């Protein structure tokens with residue numbers, strides 16, 4: 287049964303001055319291409335796992351830049367390495383390699 | 393009949409050879425025990441059982457001769473290359489065999505001295521002037537000449553490899569070079585040594601002639617001793633360097649052949665059959681030209697021969713780089729004359745990788761994907777076909793036209809087949825997907841699983857256990873519809889060049905079905921390389937590290953191979969190949985399902 291009513295969402299404000307980007311910086315050392323993502327969302331639109339898990343390479347990269355690593359963990363554990371995101375990325379980013387490297391460095 | 397020139401039967405010059413020989417024997421027996429010990433108990437049992445199976449044993453014996461001695465596969469590749477290898481291997485083998493026969497016939501009481509067959513002419517003079525005596529002399533000289541001709545060719549090959557059909561050859565390592573030069577010097581030294589003594593011990597056309605020549609300089613036969621020393625030292629050096637050079641392939645291949653025929657799969661990254669394959673590689677370099685990666689010059693050091701070398705050296709960093717870059721197209725494995733499985737070896741290396749984040753699909757509810765329909769044919773389009781919807785549309789139209797009772801499994805999303813994950817070496821994660829998909833398929837009530845993607849097709853064939861369900865690739869399925877006359881295809885004069893997708897051709901052995909369909913629909917053209925030697929489109933999911941820029945060269949190279957005969961269109965049977973090619977091709981790239989549908993519609 288659907289519940290109706292109101293609830294409070296936790297604040298999603300991010301203070302970019304205080305964000306811990308050590309992990310993202312570590313990632314860009316091995317995957318400089320992570321910096322070339324323009325957040326177009328093509329990868330998310332095509333992702334096999336997106337429909338039922340919320341996986342999105344775009345969000346993974348954004349979340350890492352914003353230091354929200356916990357969300358990244360949840361998303362990455364759903365990726366199936368199918369390669370569709372790599373095929374569609376207009377910037378030619380090897381997203382699968384990024385995913386594997388994040389999993390390695392984590 | 394025989395004269396004992398040196399009745400003691402011993403001279404200290406034999407020592408380098410005896411020591412080297414003992415070393416090699418101990419090393420190889422130890423190595424063989426180690427490899428067998430490293431197999432899983434099940435595989436070990438399978439291996440031993442295969443040795444008492446007459447059919448497999450007959451195959452082993454045939455391959456020992458054809459592969460180790462006659463190098464039949466190299467002959468097929470290039471006559472000169474084949475002659476070079478087989479003259480050295482077979483000639484040497486025969487010299488050893490005939491040497492033993494001689495010892496056995498003339499001095500049977502000394503057969504247990506392992507140096508006797510090798511230095512027979514020094515110790516024994518056969519004064520037998522009967523047919524058999526001179527027959528053996530002739531044989532020995534004949535095979536020596538055969539080896540020497542092979543060695544001259546080997547020297548030539550180092551300078552002019554193109555003569556032997558090879559654009560690129562392996563760069564030898566230091567130990568390889570020591571082995572090479574000692575091997576090259578063994579036989580000329582043998583000729584010289586036997587030439588010195590030929591007037592006393594007997595000889596034939598080669599040694600006798602040399603003997604006459606030598607006597608114009610020297611008359612004292614004791615001067616021969618340094619040459620015998622040199623001959624023995626060359627043998628000794630070769631044997632001591634053998635385990636550390638590519639020449640280890642000689643003993644390793646002898647064990648690899650029965651293991652291969654027993655069907656032992658690669659299970660570990662370094663142990664067991666993986667170790668054996670690595671050491672069986674003679675560094676012939678056939679895999680360098682074959683590898684599609686070598687189209688971009690930067691990748692030459694990533695060929696399988698270099699993977700083998702780095703595995704021997706245990707260079708972790710390079711092993712990882714080489715393993716990750718490979719497209720897993722399987723071409724090196726299919727051309728390799730000794731049967732090194734470069735693609736599977738690399739997957740095994742990848743599987744040792746440590747990941748701190750591992751996939752977990754337990755929260756995905758498989759039930760949501762159980763299809764509503766109850767068709768007997770279940771069509772799983774798969775991730776890549778969803779990126780190329782024309783293939784899916786065409787195949788569905790064909791299913792309709794054939795009046796088939798079908799259901800689409802992943803119309804509204806589905807779970808990946810798991811093959812890309814398996815290729816990345818993450819077996820556990822792939823297994824989770826396999827289990828989820830299996831339960832979906834089993835719950836659907838279908839009797840046939842139809843696939844339009846060879847990547848899916850391969851894993852469904854190899855790793856899924858779908859009791860009672862026939863697994864078909866759409867090339868097989870369309871071919872069947874045509875032969876059963878359930879669809880009618882009209883022939884046009886369009887010229888199609890067919891590209892064999894790696895996973896369909898080399899992966900699953902399907903070469904003829906797509907060609908039959910094309911022949912029914914138009915004219916079939918072939919690329920320069922096709923079938924088992926077709927060139928990967930360059931888009932393979934097998935490579936983990938290859939970037940977009942690097943792939944461009946590979947794609948263009950593969951396209952050039954296909955367009956030599958100026959076709960009107962390129963046909964493939966894989967959505968990934970189609971997607972990859974169409975970005976760079978000047979002519980249309982279409983799937984076999986589209987070809988079939990167009991020729992039905994034209995009617």
Ligand code: SF4
Pocket residue numbers: 329332333334335336341342343364365366367368369370371372381382
């Ligand atoms: S590789 Fe992973 S992230 Fe990319 S499309 Fe496939 S499931 Fe999604």
Ligand code: SF4
Pocket residue numbers: 322323324325326327328329330343344371374375376377378379381
């Ligand atoms: S498709 Fe490429 S550029 Fe677009 S969001 Fe995804 S990774 Fe970034």
Ligand code: SF4
Pocket residue numbers: 672673674675676677678679680696697700724727728729730731732
């Ligand atoms: S892997 Fe095979 S093809 Fe390559 S060098 Fe070794 S033996 Fe030759």
Ligand code: SF4
Pocket residue numbers: 682683684685694695696718719720721722723724725734735
């Ligand atoms: S599998 Fe293909 S890409 Fe990989 S090394 Fe062999 S030939 Fe090269």
